[in-house]
Amino acid sequence: MDYQTILNKIQTTLLSVNNTGKVATYIPELESIDPKKFGMHLYCNNAGHYSVGDHQERFSIQSISKVFALTLTLSKLDYNDFFKRVDFEPSGDPFNSLVQLEHENGRPRNPFINAGALVISDLLISHLDKPKEDFLTLIHTITGDKTINFNKKVYASEKKWSYRNASLLNLMKSFDNIHNDLEEVLDFYIYQCAIEMSCKELATAFMIYANRGKTLDNIEIISPEKTKRINAIMQTCGFYDEAGEFSFKVGLPGKSGVGGGIAAIHPGQYAVTVWSPPLNPKGNSELGMLALEKLTTLTGYSIF
Numbered sequence: 001m002d003y004q005t006i007l008n009k010i011q012t013t014l015l016s017v018n019n020t021g022k023v024a025t026y027i028p029e030l031e032s033i034d035p036k037k038f039g040m041h042l043y044c045n046n047a048g049h050y051s052v053g054d055h056q057e058r059f060s061i062q063s064i065s066k067v068f069a070l071t072l073t074l075s076k077l078d079y080n081d082f083f084k085r086v087d088f089e090p091s092g093d094p095f096n097s098l099v100q101l102e103h104e105n106g107r108p109r110n111p112f113i114n115a116g117a118l119v120i121s122d123l124l125i126s127h128l129d130k131p132k133e134d135f136l137t138l139i140h141t142i143t144g145d146k147t148i149n150f151n152k153k154v155y156a157s158e159k160k161w162s163y164r165n166a167s168l169l170n171l172m173k174s175f176d177n178i179h180n181d182l183e184e185v186l187d188f189y190i191y192q193c194a195i196e197m198s199c200k201e202l203a204t205a206f207m208i209y210a211n212r213g214k215t216l217d218n219i220e221i222i223s224p225e226k227t228k229r230i231n232a233i234m235q236t237c238g239f240y241d242e243a244g245e246f247s248f249k250v251g252l253p254g255k256s257g258v259g260g261g262i263a264a265i266h267p268g269q270y271a272v273t274v275w276s277p278p279l280n281p282k283g284n285s286e287l288g289m290l291a292l293e294k295l296t297t298l299t300g301y302s303i304f
C-alpha cells in the first residue's frame, strides 16, 4: 500500500476545505495555538513511517491521555474492582456532562468521558506510590522517548478553569465513587491532559493497541485480552456523542482530544495520528475526522 501518496492526497484535499471548526477556548492556553497547524503520521506494523505537515510538533494530547490512563489501570487492577466503579457503555453525551451521572448514581458510563477518567485517576492514586511519575514512565516506555513531558502553562490554565470537572468529582464523591482527596484527583487528571506529544510520538505509542499490547521491541505492556477490550472501548466511546459517527465514517478504534489530536489504530496493521486544532461542535477535530475518513476510503480498508 502506498501510504505516502495517500497521505499527500489527504493533505492536498484538506487544504481546500473550508474549516468551520473552532479552537477550544475553555482552556485559555489552548486558544493561542495556530489553527492552521496540520500534521499526520502513520506508523505501520512493518516499521514503515509515513507523514505529512506538522507531524513532529508537540501538542496538548488532552483526552487522548485517557487511553493511557486506562491502560495503566488495567495493567495493575483486577477487572471486577475496576468495572464496579466505571461502566463501558457509550454515553451519547458530551464529554463533560453531569446529567447522566446523577441518574446513574455516580458511576460513569465509560473511562473515556471526563467522569470516567476522574474515577480512573482516583483509582491510580489509590494503587500507585507515584502516579504522575508512573504515568509519564508508561508514555516514555511505549514511545522510547524520555523527553516527553507535560506543558506547565496548559496545566495551570486548565487548573484555573476546572469548575465542571470539580463538579463531576463532587457529584461522584457524594455517591462514594471517589476515595481520595478531590484536589489531588483533579490535579492528577489535569496533569495527564497537559502532556504534549507529536503525531509521530502518539502513533508510536498507539502501536501497542495495534500490536496486541506489545511495543515494537516486544515488551508486553498489557495482555492481548485487555488490549482487545481497550480497543473495543475506543471504538464505542472514543468520540463522546460522536462515537457512532466516527465508526460510521472512519471505521477504526480511536480517541480524540480537545487539543485537536486524534489517534486511531487498525489492529495488526498500523497506528495513525492526525492533528488539526479547530474542533467541531462535539469537541472533535473537524479536519482530523475528515482526514481519517479519507484514509480508510482511499486505502479501502477499515475494521469493517
Ligand SMILES: NC(=O)CC[C@H](N)C(=O)O
Binding pocket: 061, 062, 063, 064, 095, 096, 114, 158, 165, 190, 193, 256, 257, 258, 259, 283
Ligand atoms: N475532550 C477533552 O479532551 C477534554 C479534556 C479536558 N482536559 C477537560 O477535562 O475538559
